[in-house]
Amino acid sequence: MTGELGDFLQLLEASATSLGNRRKASDGPNIWRRNYTAGETIVDWDEKKQAFLFVASGWVASGKVLTNGTRIVLDFPLAGDVITIGSTEWAREIITALSPVTIFELPGAPIENLLSYPRPISQPILKAIARRNARTTEHMASLGRRGAVERTAHMLLELSYRVQGQAKMTKAKFPCPLTQSDLGDALGLTAVHVNRVLKELREKGLASFRNGVVEIPDVDRLASLVGFDPSYLSLASE
Amino acid sequence: MTGELGDFLQLLEASATSLGNRRKASDGPNIWRRNYTAGETIVDWDEKKQAFLFVASGWVASGKVLTNGTRIVLDFPLAGDVITIGSTEWAREIITALSPVTIFELPGAPIENLLSYPRPISQPILKAIARRNARTTEHMASLGRRGAVERTAHMLLELSYRVQGQAKMTKAKFPCPLTQSDLGDALGLTAVHVNRVLKELREKGLASFRNGVVEIPDVDRLASLVGFDPSYLSLASE
DNA sequence: CGATCAGTTGAGAATGGTCAAATTCGGTGG
DNA sequence: CCACCGAATTTGACCATTCTCAACTGATCG
Numbered sequence: 001m002t003g004e005l006g007d008f009l010q011l012l013e014a015s016a017t018s019l020g021n022r023r024k025a026s027d028g029p030n031i032w033r034r035n036y037t038a039g040e041t042i043v044d045w046d047e048k049k050q051a052f053l054f055v056a057s058g059w060v061a062s063g064k065v066l067t068n069g070t071r072i073v074l075d076f077p078l079a080g081d082v083i084t085i086g087s088t089e090w091a092r093e094i095i096t097a098l099s100p101v102t103i104f105e106l107p108g109a110p111i112e113n114l115l116s117y118p119r120p121i122s123q124p125i126l127k128a129i130a131r132r133n134a135r136t137t138e139h140m141a142s143l144g145r146r147g148a149v150e151r152t153a154h155m156l157l158e159l160s161y162r163v164q165g166q167a168k169m170t171k172a173k174f175p176c177p178l179t180q181s182d183l184g185d186a187l188g189l190t191a192v193h194v195n196r197v198l199k200e201l202r203e204k205g206l207a208s209f210r211n212g213v214v215e216i217p218d219v220d221r222l223a224s225l226v227g228f229d230p231s232y233l234s235l236a237s238e
Numbered sequence: 239m240t241g242e243l244g245d246f247l248q249l250l251e252a253s254a255t256s257l258g259n260r261r262k263a264s265d266g267p268n269i270w271r272r273n274y275t276a277g278e279t280i281v282d283w284d285e286k287k288q289a290f291l292f293v294a295s296g297w298v299a300s301g302k303v304l305t306n307g308t309r310i311v312l313d314f315p316l317a318g319d320v321i322t323i324g325s326t327e328w329a330r331e332i333i334t335a336l337s338p339v340t341i342f343e344l345p346g347a348p349i350e351n352l353l354s355y356p357r358p359i360s361q362p363i364l365k366a367i368a369r370r371n372a373r374t375t376e377h378m379a380s381l382g383r384r385g386a387v388e389r390t391a392h393m394l395l396e397l398s399y400r401v402q403g404q405a406k407m408t409k410a411k412f413p414c415p416l417t418q419s420d421l422g423d424a425l426g427l428t429a430v431h432v433n434r435v436l437k438e439l440r441e442k443g444l445a446s447f448r449n450g451v452v453e454i455p456d457v458d459r460l461a462s463l464v465g466f467d468p469s470y471l472s473l474a475s476e
Numbered sequence: 477c478g479a480t481c482a483g484t485t486g487a488g489a490a491t492g493g494t495c496a497a498a499t500t501c502g503g504t505g506g
Numbered sequence: 507c508c509a510c511c512g513a514a515t516t517t518g519a520c521c522a523t524t525c526t527c528a529a530c531t532g533a534t535c536g
Contacts, residue, residue: 064375064378064379066379066383066384066465067465067467068383068384068388068465070383071383072378072379072382072383074375074378085367085368085371086368086371086372086473090372090469090470090472090473091372091375091470093375110368111364111365111367111368111473114364115353115357115360115361115364119353122353123353126349126352126353127349129323129349129367130323130324130348130349133323133324134324134328134329136374136378137302137312137329137331139378140302140310140312140374140377140378140381141302141304141310143378143381143382143426144310144381144423144424144425144426145304145306145308145309145310145423145426146304146306150306185382185383186382187382188381188382188383227304227305227306229305231328232328232329234328235324235328235349
């Protein structure tokens with residue numbers, strides 16, 4: 001969490017708190033802070049929610065349920081990330097808390113309102129949208145053009161960098177509340193196959209994910225093995 | 239192309255033209271109009287381009303080349319669609335003209351500048367970003383959780399709606415400059431397999447794509463067969 | 477009239493999925 | 507602390523889908 005991000009979250013926090021006390025129609029948008037417990041559904045697929053949702057802390061899964069009964073996980077937003085960009089009216093989007101989560105909610109149609117927000121609000125949101133776009137793009141590359149092992153390793157590496165910061169890492173180790181089923185829905189694999197892939201990575205000493213902890217003994221080695229380049233995680237313009 | 243979209247393109251056109259004549263530092267951004275021929279590369283993967291690119295007319299492929307040598311096509315932007323959202327500095331993005339194309343270019347770091355554009359410019363751009371986001375989301379669903387036939391049919395249906403407008407269609411027929419290889423790179427399939435899938439769709443009388451023409455005799459039937467719902471193509475807020 | 481590129485087809489291989497049965501893990505109540 | 511329950515993980519055997527490689531056709535262009 002960079003200083004810049006910390007500042008922004010503090011700004012949201014301050015706005016949310018003050019609004020909770022004296023409902024002042026200032027120049028800023030309404031901001032609500034909400035807490036969820038692990039496993040709780042934040043937005044269900046048939047809800048019509050018009051709001052920017054922003055993660056203050058915790059792990060979130062943002063996905064979509066298809067008419068064939070399956071789910072695809074679009075993103076795992078962490079602290080400082082946007083969850084929704086458009087309204088969820090047409091989207092069958094489903095947002096879940098994977099751990100205890102705090103989110104900020106700026107109600108209203110996202111795109112319409114963004115331009116009327118004060119710049120200290122809108123600018124960080126735009127950057128967060130750009131960051132998410134970078135993740136999404138890389139995610140599509142994984143889904144479309146990488147094998148299961150490569151794909152899974154990419155995800156673990158991406159999470160490592162996002163959880164631990166971009167400092168030059170040699171090894172990674174962090175708690176991770178995803179189930180293999182969550183991972184599968186994100187990677188376009190079955191939970192069973194995710195399990196086999198994780199086993200392979202573990203037996204080769206490349207990465208392990210057991211009991212809610214991810215460990216990568218040599219980040220650079222795994223990264224070069226699967227062609228992972230973390231530069232997409234830090235925007236050029238920041 | 240809706241009236242709203244037409245208006246926006248006219249606005250860009252007017253701005254671009256006037257800037258070409260008398261370089262006036264008005265309150266609006268610089269706007270350039272550029273033309274490309276079919277097959278031309280608009281932005282190559284190692285270029286660092288900081289600009290909003292906007293399609294005025296023609297078919298574009300926006301993709302990404304991976305370190306394993308393959309390509310993934312992220313989107314086929316058509317008239318009124320944004321091509322890039324962030325800078326392409328970190329992204330290995332590759333933008334190609336699939337037909338004769340006219341694009342508008344608003345130079346500068348996209349996210350930083352958007353908020354300083356006059357609202358008649360920034361508002362439609364935000365909406366275009368939201369539209370692209372909706373397409374991307376659905377695209378990820380296809381890549382991750384739909385079989386090859388379903389996925390291909392989805393793409394053909396999406397293109398039908400985008401080319402012909404959302405009017406209640408019974409049948410679709412339109413020229414389409416994509417190669418089977420382009421389609422494969424978008425769908426995460428090999429060109430060979432795309433060929434087999436198209437053959438299957440054709441033999442079942444569901445859809446045909448030959449000699450640069452897509453034909454779908456019964457749009458609703460195909461849509462319900464593969465679970466396609468076009469509502470994501472028209473934003474709720476429009 | 478070659479040359480080239482998109483499309484087409486076949487045969488066999490590889491990757492990932494399905495189904496079903498353990499086994500382990502994290503609580504929860506006694 | 508221990509027994510138990512449900513959810514998540516693990517494993518095996520078999521199957522389906524998609525890929526790879528290779529050859530061939532057909533159209534287009536200089």
